[in-house]
Amino acid sequence: MSVDVYSEKASCERLLSVHRWTDKLLTFRTTRPAGYRFTAGQFARLGLEVDGEIVSRAYSITSAETEDELEYYAIVVPGGKFTTRLDAMQPGDPVWVEKLSYGFMTADRFTDGKQLWMLATGTGLGPYISILQQPEVWQQFEQLVVVHCVRHREELTYADKFEALRRQAQVQNLPARLHVLRSVTRDDAVQAGDGLLLGRITALLRDGGLEKAAGLEMSVEASRVMACGNPEMVTEVRDILRERGMTPLRRTGGGQFVTEDYW
Ligand SMILES: Cc1cc2nc3c(=O)[nH]c(=O)nc-3n(C[C@H](O)[C@H](O)[C@H](O)COP(=O)(O)OP(=O)(O)OC[C@H]3O[C@@H](n4cnc5c(N)ncnc54)[C@H](O)[C@@H]3O)c2cc1C
Structure with a gap:
């Protein structure tokens, strides 16, 4: 999906930090879109720009409902489009967060x-x-x-x-x-x-x-x-x-x- 089309339903946020538990497992934090609401147990859909297109994937939110930032826990999948890009990212890089939250496991x-x-x-x-x-x-x-x-x-x-x-x-x-x-x-x-x-x-x-x-x-x-x-x-x-x-x-x-x- 092009960045232009995606930007209608997602907000451009920033990667704040990455904590590496192992070479494949990481916890990362992003800024939280203004007005973003979720119930604990739900997931966000995140988008990263890869070769000029947006690749979007679902990520469970690990942070508390009231925190100013959003946190996620991810595995880097060998050859995976989204996670290969994620693995190479630095704090400050853009992460798109879709404006709606999803899921029923609450x-x-x-x-x-x-x-x-x-x-x-x-x-x-x-x-x-x-x-x-x-x-x-x-x-x-x-x-x-x-x-x-x-x-x-x-x-x-x-x-x-x-x-x-x-x-x-x-x-x-x-x-x-x-x-x-x-x-x-x-x-x-x-x-x-x-x-x-x-x-x-x-x-x-x-x-x-x-x-x-x-x-x-x-x-x-x-x-x-x-x-x-x-x-x-x-x-x-x-x-x-x-x-x-x-x-x-x-x-x-x-x-x-x-x-x-x-x-
Ligand atoms: C509702 C929902 C919530 C999700 N929440 C998370 C989350 O919180 N953390 C997370 O790491 N992933 C989560 N995922 C998976 C995530 O959306 C991506 O599929 C994953 O990050 C791989 O994306 P990719 O483009 O790098 O690899 P892709 O090319 O999409 O590769 C997909 C393949 O990688 C393997 N895979 C995908 N996810 C995982 C995983 N979590 N553990 C082990 N193997 C996996 C599977 O074999 C799958 O077929 C969730 C998926 C769904 C549907």
Whole structure:
């Protein structure tokens, strides 16, 4: 799409900072368009100029709803048009942000339930970072369970953020308890007892490993579930939850889970 056409629906913002977790994983911040509104859990559509054309992609927003800046968590995909450009960018460079926010994976859509399970592979963690920064979610649920599954342990990012969120919740006297379960699928160096789980989310859901690690029982009555990231994981999680009697969240009310595929 040409820059002229895109500029009708997007605002030209600036890259503010890039934090590199590994050579492939980065958190980046942009200025926030004037009047931009979103609900934690939603995604933005961003545009970068590549060879005179705009390449646009969806990115979950990781910042809190009230922040002045927008933050995102990204993986650099080998040969990917958008992320190859993103990887080469410097603070000050332009990033287009579409004026609307998108997506339905928000906690406020659940009207009941005591536990919120947030299942993520890789950068699918992003929306939960935003959701957990909303004090309301710590009041809405008694137990908040983040499950982050990656291949290797260096991809287990945002650990300091989780600690900070726990401390903040304590200071603010927010009632929910946060559990962070982290799992690796391909790290031979992981030892039993070092606090990490081994294996895919779907295997750990099926064999009860997640419930055991959290010390919670998943049930239709108590549990509300989000799953985000790799589409194979998301599809299988949906099947497992259906087998357990859960149904997708409906606009008209009812349902226990909501999901988002990244590709
Ligand atoms: C609703 C939604 C929200 C998204 N939010 C994020 C986000 O917060 N962070 C993020 O990194 N990506 C996110 N994505 C994916 C993102 O939009 C791009 O697809 C990705 O950045 C690659 O773009 P590209 O042009 O570099 O590569 P493309 O040429 O578009 O390559 C796409 C291929 O890269 C792989 N791929 C794409 N995204 C990922 C990923 N996140 N992890 C592992 N492999 C991937 C898949 O094999 C896919 O077929 C989201 C996608 C959707 C639909």
